[in-house]
Structure formats: C-alpha cells, structure tokens
Amino acid sequence: MARTLDELAALSGVSRSTVSRVINGGPVSEETRRRVTEVLERTGFRPNAAARTLASGRSGVVGVVIHVSPHLLFQDPYFSALLQGMTDALAERATGMMLWLGNRSKQETLDQILWMGLLDGVIVTADQLDDPLVDGLLASHLPTVLIGHRRADGNASYVDIDNVAAADLMTSHLIGLNRRRIGHITGRRRTVAGEDRIIGYGNAMARAGLPSEGLIVEGDFRIGSGRSGALELLERGVDAIFCANDATAAGALESIRAHDLCVPDDVAVAGFDDLGFAAHLDPPLTTIRQGVQAQGVEAARTLLELLRDRGRAPRRVILPTELVIRRSTVGGRKEGEPE
C-alpha cells in the first residue's frame, strides 16, 4: 500500500507533481487524471496531513472555543445548537474542527491554541464584555470569527444579533398590551447580551415615558435567578416581567404560580432565545426567537470565507430575530395550539 506521493507516482507512471495535482484538483489532462485516480482509489492512498500543512501553510482545521463551564455547556441547548450548526457548515468543506471547552483558564486556552499553531482559524464565543481570550485571539493575526461581539470588536468579523433592538421590541410588545409596570430580570453581568438587553428594555420604557427604576433586578441567565428575581419584582408590584432569557423566564413562571397569580392576566412574562422548551412551558412563553443553529452555520461560513481570501475585509453578520407571541403575554389561544 502506497504511503507517499512518490510511491504513487511510480505506480501510476507520472511524476509526484502530477499526482499532487490530481489530488488537489489542479490542471491535469483527462486521461492522466483517470489513470492516477484509479491507482489512488485502488491503494486507498491518504496524503500526509502534516506534510501538506507544512508545505502549503494551511491545515484544514479550525478551532472552536466555547468558554463556558462544561456544566452549563451540556445543560443549555444553546451551545448544542451552536455546535451543531458549526459542525454542519464545516463538514461541507471537509474542514476539521478542534474544540476547546471552558475547562481551563482563558490564558491557558489561548496559549494552547496559539502554541498548537496548526489551526487555520478560530471561532470563539464572545459573550463576556471583557475577555482576554478573545482579545488575545484578535491580536494574534489568526483569522477569527466571533459569535457575539463587544463594542470594541467593530472591525473584527462576527456573527451576532441585535440584542438592543430585540429587547426593545419585546418591551414595546408588553407596553402595547397596556402593561405599565414592566420589570426586567437581567442576564449575567458583564455579558454583552445581558447589558444590551437592559439597554433595549430601557430605551422602550423611556420612549413610552414609563419609569424603569426599581424595576430592574439582576439575574444570571439561570433558572434560579428567574425564581428569585420574580419574587423580588412581585413584591415591588409589576404587571409584566421581561426576562433576559428563557431559562430565567421559566423560573419566573414558577414563582408567579407559587404566588397564586395568573399569567398573563396578573403578570405577563416574556423570555428571550426561543429554545425548544419555551413553547412547552405553562403557559407557552412569549419570547424572541434567535436562530442559534443558524448562527453556528453563519460563523463557520464566515470563517471559511475569511480563509479563502485573506486580507478580505472583516465580515459582520447580524442575524434577524423574531418576536414570538405566545400565551404568557397574550391570553387565549395562540400559535396553533389545540382548542
């Protein structure tokens, strides 16, 4: 069994260069290509990846860094969907993927990635407002695509949604339903999504001339903070709660029910993300749908494009979001539910 290009060249009676061309789709006469391909298939030849990488400067492998605790990673379908999208898009171009999960320190992760050296590019989740890993990656000249972005990342390539606009839209939806004391349970502090959703909420409230002070309680994107946040807001008196994500909203629903209050009659509840379970909460949750899987796909495509054409201008993608209205804000039957 042939192990090198030279052996293959000998077997098929052409030069090494020609075999290389056949493998990489270079210009070769039809006749030669057929002959070499035949030998290629017969021997099951696989070119040595390290040698290709060394000679060509590209490895065909990209890194994906999702720096969250594995606990969260495997619990939140958000990441699962993201990964799925990326692997699909990468596989289309036969690009390998190395995955870094968040179980080491950011500095260690960064060092490892850069030290490793054989990556063509990196996709990294940039959800923190302040993230040395992202900064390091951007500074490293390694082609990098962010999922999410900070203000300062204006000339990096990224895929994101417009959190401010979406939160504004949701808040306006609640205002439009004649809610006046609308509380907000925020996302984790120092995350882009968290802060931007606060801004969007604040914008809508201000525009409507409604007060928001005292109506914002801090959460952390987890169900527990939804429970406690809702308790606090109920005490202060609210007729609607906009939660920074669906998990938080699930917690809020629990607390409200425990208080024997009715959703949405007494208190309307809204979430953000539209993860699978949102439609199956009781009552089904009004939320903002963001296509997480699509974000993964788009991020991968963006990176591949960046690789194909280095020095190309950064590509910034803002994916659309959608207000999904269900019964947690508007009573009665909605969205094709059984009568």
Next chain:
Amino acid sequence: MARTLDELAALSGVSRSTVSRVINGGPVSEETRRRVTEVLERTGFRPNAAARTLASGRSGVVGVVIHVSPHLLFQDPYFSALLQGMTDALAERATGMMLWLGNRSKQETLDQILWMGLLDGVIVTADQLDDPLVDGLLASHLPTVLIGHRRADGNASYVDIDNVAAADLMTSHLIGLNRRRIGHITGRRRTVAGEDRIIGYGNAMARAGLPSEGLIVEGDFRIGSGRSGALELLERGVDAIFCANDATAAGALESIRAHDLCVPDDVAVAGFDDLGFAAHLDPPLTTIRQGVQAQGVEAARTLLELLRDRGRAPRRVILPTELVIRRSTVGGRKEGEPE
C-alpha cells in the same frame, strides 16, 4: 520576532539543533540552556506544529469520538462528565484534542479521522454492540482506546465497568429486601451496557430461583421508556423495578406516583449510573455509582500510555462500581438526609 528555529539559533548564537534540544528537553549544558531559554522567552517563539509533526511522526493531538445524537449528548450529563475527565487528563500532558460528535454518519466520521491523519491516537465510546466506526478504528492501527467494550474487543485497550456484576448486585439487593416480582426495564437494544445489565439481572434472579420471564420490558435509556415501561410492569404486577439507568428510573417513578402507589413500600425502584439528579429524585434513587469522569480520565491516561510506548500490550481497565442505597428501595432516612 523569530519565526523559525534557525532565526532563533542565530539570535542566541548556537545551532538549530541546540535550540531544538532546549525546547524538547534534550541534553544541553546549563549555561547554553539558560541563554537560549532567555531568547526563547523574549521572542515568544512557537515552533511550527506541522513541521514537528512531519519530522517526528507525532502530533500531540488525539481524537475523541462520541458518536451519539447531539440531542442526547447535550442532555445527558454522562457525556459531559466523560469529556471533562478526558480533557483534564489530556491537558496534563499538553495533548490537544479533536472532537467528533455524532452528527455525521459513522463511515464519514471514520473517513475523516483517518484522512485527517494527524492524530496520534483516538478515544471512542463503544456502546453499540455492532459499530463499524469502532471496528474501522481498531483495524486502522491508530492507537485506540475504547470506553466500554464488546466481547470481541478482548485485545483492544479499553476502560469499562462490569455491567453484569453491577446489575447482579443491584438485583440481589432487591431480592435481599424480599422483593419477589422484580421487573427490569432494559437499556437500548444492541448496546453493550443494555445487554449486560439484562444478563446481570437474569443471573441474580436465576440464582435466587425467581422467574424473570414476562418481567423484562424493553427501554432505550430515556425517561420516556421509563414511564411506559413502568406502566407495563405495574399491570403485570411487580414489587420492584430495576431500571437500566437513572433517566429511565426517573420516568418509572413518575408513572408509579401517577398510579398512587408508594415507593418503596408498594414498588421499589432502582437505577444505574448515579448521575447528579439521582439523589434529588423523590424519593432519592438507589442506584449503581459509576465514576463517569474517572472513566474519562482513565481512558485518556491509557491512550497516553499507549502512545508513550507503542507495541505495549493493550491495557484493559475495569473501574469499580458501587451500590448506592437510597430511599427508593429502602424506606426511612438514609444517606445523611435531613431528619
């Protein structure tokens, strides 16, 4: 900034070979080492991974293949724990990891891994009785460690638990509590764990002279099959149910409660895995604890050892399991629960 060994050699006034020795810990005089190290740090030099791999034949990267549907992957903490264990152990030796999740066909995955070529070795979950991916990997001469193993994998390296013995132990525990009609909800068909747990259950029943026919219903490791399986077994009349894993047991508990039966007085329930939630079910679940994270660690270590010393005999590790008794089989207070 230095980019190659030669540049570094020039900067520090030694030969390329010497710099290479300093980097790789070869024999170098103290004085030289200090001088070169200084330059190394000052320039932040990183050796080219592809070149090292090509020259040395090792890449310092191993593959991890967890071929389950992403849905399951991200839902079941089992995999999360496994990954965590592996990444920890691999990081100790600065070994990179490429991850293949189960979103492509097995054949595709196999091809990609082998084609990629730059892996030093692979860890793969071998839970299916019949798995072309595992077969292909074992046949490929790529150092491979299985997590779980089939009968035929006798001379591969693997990390596993003794499912037969553990299931036997659990069943005997139930028998020892004077249960006589003990049902079993199996794991997914054609998985090693599923089949072996049936065998262990059967062994214990036979030894005690108890009948098991009609008391085995097929499940699939998921909560749904626990619900339906329990319903079926309740109809046939049982005083205990041994479920193939904790998720199934959770489902069984639901159904039993829905029938207004009491656990464990009317029906005892036992699971397998001791995942985090098992202790928090109502009532807390008697189960078999297997250290999943430890399995990950052990698998990684085994592979690293295999790599250090090729041609070494395969290493087979059977990790211990433990019967964890909680209130789902034995009433009253147990295991440090509040009074």
Next chain:
DNA sequence: GATTTTTCTGGGAGCGCTTCCAAGAACCCC
C-alpha cells in the same frame, strides 16, 4: 601528561508534500 570516557554541539539528511518554473507537446491564427 597521555589516553579513554563522557558531555555537549553543529552539520546534514531527511519527513512528504506544495508550488514555482521551464520545457515540451499540442494547438491556434493569419
């Protein structure tokens, strides 16, 4: 002090591939 042993270092030969260059063959147009 001469010889042997050990330690340290530099040179060089690859690892297997890509890719540039140039030469030859085949083809074209007027």
Next chain:
DNA sequence: GGGGTTCTTGGAAGCGCTCCCAGAAAAATC
C-alpha cells in the same frame, strides 16, 4: 507553415522541524 498561445508535465526548491552522526571540548582515568 511559421510564430505565438495554451496545456500538460517533470524537476527542483523549499516548508521548519527532528534526530542521527561525528567532531570538539571537558572530565575522568591511569
């Protein structure tokens, strides 16, 4: 039919590193 294209191919020069070998220097031995 000659000069110019265009296609196809082989040769050769690396890519940046490891590792073997042999020579030089240092240390140990008698």
